Amino acid sequence: MVDICGEEDDFATHGLRAFNHIFQDIVRPVRSGALRAQPGKEGKVTVLVGGGSGHYPTFCGFVGPGFADAVVMGGIFASPSIQAVATIGRLAHRGGGIVMGFGNYAGDNLNFGIAAERLRAEGIDTRIVVTTDDVASAPSDTPERRRGVAGDIIVFKIMGAAADEGYDIDAVEAVSRKANDHTRSFGIAFDGCALPGAPEKIFTVAEGRMALGLGIHGEPGIEERDIAAPAEIAAELYQRVMAERPPEARRLAVLLNGAGATATEELFVLWNELEVLFERDGLTLVAPLVGSYATSLDMYGCSLTITWLDQELERFWRAPVNSPALCRHAVEGDWVPASRQSVAELPVHYERAETADAARAGQCIARAMALLSRTMQEHEAMLGRIDAIAGDGDHGQGMARGARAAARGARRAADEGAGARTVMEAAADAWGDRAGGTSGALWGEALFAFSTLLDDRSSLSAATVRQGMIKAARRVRQIGKAEPGDKTLVDALAPFVSALEEARPEAETIAASWNKAVARAHEGAEATKAFAARRGRAKTHGNHSLGHPDPGALSFALAMEALAALMDDLA
Amino acid sequence: MVDICGEEDDFATHGLRAFNHIFQDIVRPVRSGALRAQPGKEGKVTVLVGGGSGHYPTFCGFVGPGFADAVVMGGIFASPSIQAVATIGRLAHRGGGIVMGFGNYAGDNLNFGIAAERLRAEGIDTRIVVTTDDVASAPSDTPERRRGVAGDIIVFKIMGAAADEGYDIDAVEAVSRKANDHTRSFGIAFDGCALPGAPEKIFTVAEGRMALGLGIHGEPGIEERDIAAPAEIAAELYQRVMAERPPEARRLAVLLNGAGATATEELFVLWNELEVLFERDGLTLVAPLVGSYATSLDMYGCSLTITWLDQELERFWRAPVNSPALCRHAVEGDWVPASRQSVAELPVHYERAETADAARAGQCIARAMALLSRTMQEHEAMLGRIDAIAGDGDHGQGMARGARAAARGARRAADEGAGARTVMEAAADAWGDRAGGTSGALWGEALFAFSTLLDDRSSLSAATVRQGMIKAARRVRQIGKAEPGDKTLVDALAPFVSALEEARPEAETIAASWNKAVARAHEGAEATKAFAARRGRAKTHGNHSLGHPDPGALSFALAMEALAALMDDLA
Structure with a gap:
């Protein structure tokens, strides 16, 4: 916030x-x-909202059909002037009177309040609805002392929809007051915010701590704690806003709000935890909002707002809206809890093997995958450590995850009596899907290529295994585009397959050839280990790149070594 | 980003x-x-987009009517798997074939590419359109080596609109390729991003520096510089994306994108600077977007994307869309440059004074405001320094701004021949409107209250001035609610007015009474100065509070002192 923006004044007016x-x-x-670019109907009640800048999209984002008619903006965290409020009120008035909505701050109360007096003196019926949703700012027996925070979005949305539906000024005022009475918010900050051009933050939260109940301008919170896991943060927010739940309340609008610097994806993680609490308590959500709607410049934090809905509030909450902050068609239906959402899936069906031999071949593939999985779990940590030297350290994890998924997929198919090809395909798809990263794609494709040499009629022969490995290697070279010496899987795969190709099946068993090939694979993997040791910690990261150096050669050699145990069974 | 989210894996899947x-x-x-919750028409071309997580709302936010039919999401900054792409392709296919859109990253090319092969093998016509908008990632003669960044939003929006309009697969592919060919982006980072749960950022930018041409996963940029002012940053972004402008191009879609931790209000400040460049070059904007649409976790930075529009691209860019990331009704009209936008205003009209005496009285008020303004400019810095000790340091600025505005407003009204009341009202409104803060509201109201004792027929009398000051003081006490001793304006105002009230007009001139009152005001202000000196730097900030200690008493005393020069003129 300090970096690209000049003076405070410019920030608000230029913004x-x-x-x-x-x-x-x-x-x-x-x-x-x-x-509004297109003023609302003549005679309608004018909804005029506003407050300080620095909270975008609060407040200017609220103007548009289904929301406010006009907004008045002050400087950063500062109320707009009496004159600005009165002037914009006069310009926005459509003949039906004005309902003003703003947070319960001294400056806003003063400026909007006097502006309302002036407008009334000019014959414009003007009402004031102050939001007071922040439960942290005062006890429940003095709601008039509470601040308005993110609840503004829900209260003003309902206010705007009621006015657009044709409610008269008494009715708009009444429904807005009810919306505010039904709304509660609670916020947590992980770090403070800095004014544009200011060298320091207005307030800070100590590293590893979080401030509970903080306001949106750095108003003091009610306590500080160590940062908790998402589930605990969710439980805290939930419990705070639920403390004043009316006994019959079952349906609610919800806003999980980011304070400015909070990523929406972080809010999503928190949402998962919150959502199960709503479900646990049998509450029905209507059109929830998750995002940064009431911010405090670059504050890092979040708040939870809920509004208990009756039929009238729900109708206005669901009404269509087209504003910069919120654009929604009319929303229908209740929100189904995530645990009960219907997830789109393809039907899974494994062809049964045509012969008993083929079913045994399927079982053999499943055993092979189980062996791969076991050896990958054993070496997961070691592979991760080596990978962390030159890469991002996730190779062991990825291999273990992929092999485990492949073993499960193969087991399921084999247990349904599938043949070698179907079992291998199931393994390939599961590996490729679950492992992640380039190595996952390569292993998935390698197994898939291998499977195309198999069928669901035959037993598994040594010749097929040899050909399968050659085909798999070719596929890896084709898509991975790495050469031996690039410090990838290919460093072990290439010598392994060469060894199999050089072997004379008429002179030695597949088991013997396999063991020689495994030895060659380990030799190939040595170079990778040496390279990793030299390379040190000059990491590359995450740009979806292919074939960056990893211990893929080593994991390949270990995998092939594990499979040697099966070779005696092959004809 | 490190704080509330657990492991990387959970972050993406839970999100x-x-x-x-x-x-x-x-x-x-x-x-x-x-x-899509409501699948598109049967037989339509399916638009399937995707890529890594960590860029929200890119990519999952793109699903919905007028945008993509389906999205496939990988782990953080990691491509989705072949299996995921193929499975979602099968589920989303409506019979018209599939056009896949994704950025030009090795992992995505691999996984989407192989998935497309699989789908084709199953008889589903599948095309690939890769975005390559990032001009920093490769020279213009090798566009195929460029990465896709925020241009995704515009290209995929056009792709989705074309498919929803009923274009066949060849046409959707062609218009999408054209959209990509017409799109350019350039990004600047002020700071890097951290993976969830990671203790360190993937990359950092040194304090006070900015990295030009950085990618959205921490890919290296092309150079680093000292952070520049918004105008220079805007010029840099503009020049980079304009470098490959086709000679005839005049109309464009624009996206000014935040990288994650950038506040939308910061982007607004930058937008002002950019917008004048578009206007200068005679370019016409169509439905520009400003916000965080393609993020990199909590990266602090921004990018500019432009797409040169022909008729076909423009039609699809303007088409309605309803997705989590972008919800817009059909957009009509060209964007008018800010300098030529029609600003809503009330007509300004000053009643002319009814008599020459009254016009002279108006001139006298205008002179009084000029004196106030001059003295506030003189003391602005000193008042700011005192205010900074206990407050936010803006008192001098606010007073100077308010008094200057009041002087201008009064001068304009007086020059149009207005009487005392009208001139004073103009001064009151201008002060209250421009000064900002509580002191601005109080001064504006004080002058306004004073004005209600005046009229546009009479000359200005000593009695009126005395009564006016008493009325103004009452108004300040009424709305500010501060008591003497609260270290506000009232500390000087109250003794000043008491002195005027105690004065015996029959025994001394208004000038004499005024001077005594000024001395009392200065005595009252002494306490504030002493308090500020004791208080030290325990600041309060910006919560719209009223009456927090400020040097209001001192500025009031100085203002009244300046007005003493006028008192001899009063009868």
């Missing part, structure tokens, strides 16, 4: 100017605020 | 699960991705 330019399909600029 | 739950009105869950 508003840009906002009015970017969203000119929805809003029309006015000094210190925005109006 | 996707939450996404599919939250947006269940738009999407339907599938393992490793999402489908």
Whole structure:
């Protein structure tokens, strides 16, 4: 926040100017605020909201059909002036009076309050609805002392929908007050925010700690704790907003809000934990929102807001809206808990082997996969350590995950009586799907290539295994594009397959050839280990690259070594 | 990013699960991705996009009417598997073939590429369109080596709209390739990102520096520089994406994208600077987007993407869309540059004074405001320094800004021949509107209260001035709710007004009374200065609070002192 933005003043006024330019399909600029580009119906109640800047999309993002008619914006964390509120009120008035919505802050109360007096003196019926959703800011017996925070979005959305539906000013005021009475929020901060151009944050939270109940301008919270796991954070937020739950309340609007620097994906992780709590308590969610809707510049944190819905509130919460902050068609249906959502799937069906020999061959492939899986689990940590030297350290994990999935997939197919080809295909797909990374794709494709030499009628022969390995190696070379010496899987795979190719099946058993090939594979893998040791910690990371150096040669050699035990069974 | 999220794996899979739950009105869950909740028309071309996680709302946010039919998500910064792509392709296929869209990364090319082969082998016509918009990733003569970054949003939006309009697979492929050919992006990072659970960032940018041309997974940029002002950053981004502008290109889609930790309001500040460059070069914007659409976890930075529009591309860019990432009604009209937008305003009209005396009284008020303004400019820095000790240091600035605005407003009204009341009202409104903060509201209201004792017929009398000050003081006490001793304006205002009240007009001139009152005001202000000195740097900040200690008493005393010069003129 300190970096690319100049003075505080410029930040707010320039930001508003840009906002009015970017969203000119929805809003029309006015000094210190925005109006709807297409004014609402004549005679309608005007919904005018506002407050300080620094909370985007709160408040200017709320203007548009189904939401506010106008917004008045102050400087950063500062109320707009009396004059700005009154002027925008006059411009936005459509003849039906004005309902003003803003958070319960002294500056806003003063400026909106006096502006409302002026408008009333001019004959414009003007009402005020102050949001007070932050349960941390005062006890429940003094709600009038509570601050308005992210609850603004839900309360003002309902206010805007009611006014657009044609409610008169008494009814808009009443439904908005009810919406606020039904709304609770609680926030947690992991770190503070800095004003544009300021060298320091307004407040900070110590590393590894979190501040509970913090406001959206750095108002003091109620306590500090060590940062907890997502499940505990979710439980804390949940319990705080639920503490004042009315006994009959069952249906609710929910907003899990990011404070500014919080990634939406982080909110998603937290949402998973929250969602099970709602389900546990038999509560029904309607059109939940997850995202950064009420921010505090670059504050790192989140808040949970809930609004208990009755029929009237629910109708307005579901109503369509088209504003910069929130664009939704009319929302239908109740939210199904994640655990009961219908997940799209392809039917799984394994062809049964045509002969008993073929079914035995299927079992043999499944045993091979079980051996691979066991050896990969054994070496997982060691492979991870070697990988961490030059790569991102996930090779052991990926191999273990892939081999485990392959073993399970193969076992399932074999137990349903599938033949070698079907079992191998199941293993290939499971490995490729679950392992992740390049090595997962290569192993999946290698097994898949191998499977194309098999069928569901025959037993497994030594010749087929030899040919299968050659085909698998070819596929790896084709798609991985690595050469021997590139410090990849190929460093072991190539000598292994050469050894199999050089072997004379008429003169030695497959078991003997296999063991020689395994020895060659281990020789090939030595170079990788040496390379990793030299390379040190100059890491590459995550740009979806193929074939970066990893201990793939070593894991391959270990895998082939494990399979040697099966070779005696082959004809 | 390190704080509330567990392992990398969980982060991506849990995040996707939450996404599919939250947006269940738009999407339907599938393992490793999402489908549209309401599948598109039978026979339509299926648009399937995807890539790694960690870029939200890229890619899962792109599913919905007018956008993609399905999305396939990998782990963090990792491609989805062949199996996931193929499975989701089969589930999403509506009979019209599949066009796959993804960025040009080795892992994605491998996994989507092989999945496409599989689908083709099963009889599903499958095409691939790879995005290559990042101009920093390779020279213009090797576009096939360029990465796909934020351009994805525009290219896939056009792809999705074409498929929903009923284009056949050749046409969808062709228009998508054209969209990509017309798209360029360039990014700047101010700081790197950390993987969930990782103790360190993948990369860092040194304090005060910015990295040009960085990729979205920490791929190396092309150079590093000192952080520049917004105008220079805008010029850099602009020049980079414009370097390959086709000679006839005039109309464009634009995305100013935040990398994750960048506040939208920061992007707005940058947008102002960019927008003037588009206007300068006579370019026409169509439905620009500003926000965090292609992120890299918590990376701090931004990118600019432009797509040169021909009629066909523009039609699809303007088409309605309803996805988690982007919800827009059909967009009409060209974007008017900010400098030419029509700003809503109330007409300004000053009543002319009814008599020459009254016009002279108006001039006298204007002179008073000019004196106030001059003295506030003189003391601005000193007042700021004192305020910074206990407050946020903006008192001097606010007073200077308010008084300057009041002087201008009064001068304009007086020059149009307005009387005392109208001139004072103009001054009050301008002060209250421009000063900001509580002191601005108080001064504006004080002047306004004073104005209600005036009229546009009479000259200004000593009695009126005395009464006006008493009325103004009452208004300040009424709305500010501060008491003498609270270290606010009231500490000087109260003794000042008491002195005026105690004065005997029959025995001394207003000038004499005024001077005594000024001395009392200065005495009252002394306490504030002493308090500020004791208080040290325990600051309060920005929570819209009223009446926190500030040098308001001192600025008031100085203001009244400046006005003494006018008192001799009063009868």
